[in-house]
Amino acid sequence: MPWWSWILIWVALGACALAVLLLGALYLFRKGAALVRGAGEALEQVTVRTGPEMAGVAADGAPSVHDDGPAAPAGRPGGAVFADPARMRREYEDGRERRRLARRDRRVARRRERGQMQSLRDLGLN
Incomplete structure (x- = not known):
């Protein structure tokens, strides 16, 4: 085998390794972007659900009524026993x-x- 064939083999191996590394980096970048998007949506839901409406009071100070009706009165723990x-x-x-x-x-x-x-x-x- 001539000496230049070894150079071609190593260049091809290096190019394949570089391609695999780039594809892996692209995969990880896309997964990371999806994770950040999902975390942003979850954060929006948490901020919406923990607003003043969740405390039973609307933003204007009036009691809020949700789709499933007013919240049940919070009794003391174990109140259902008696x-x-x-x-x-x-x-x-x-x-x-x-x-x-x-x-x-x-x-x-x-x-x-x-x-x-x-x-x-x-x-x-x-």
């Missing part, structure tokens, strides 16, 4: 029904948004 079982059962069933209807509404809205067919049961036509 509460009336019938009242607790009613509250549980009411909450379960509200959650079920909210899931159905989200499902109908999601399907409408995507242009998918609706279930007759979800629309109350069944």
Whole structure:
């Protein structure tokens, strides 16, 4: 083998190593950019959710009412132990029904948004 073939081999190996390093750096850069984007979105959600509305008071000082109704009064820990079982059962069933209807509404809205067919049961036509 002539002497210049060794130079070509080492140049090719160096070029391949450089290409692998550049592709790895590009991969890491894209993953890092996606991480920063996701962290920014999460930070926006946290700042929105920890605003004055989450404390039960709107920005204008009026009590806030969310989509799922006013917040339940915060009782003392263990208060449900001494509460009336019938009242607790009613509250549980009411909450379960509200959650079920909210899931159905989200499902109908999601399907409408995507242009998918609706279930007759979800629309109350069944």
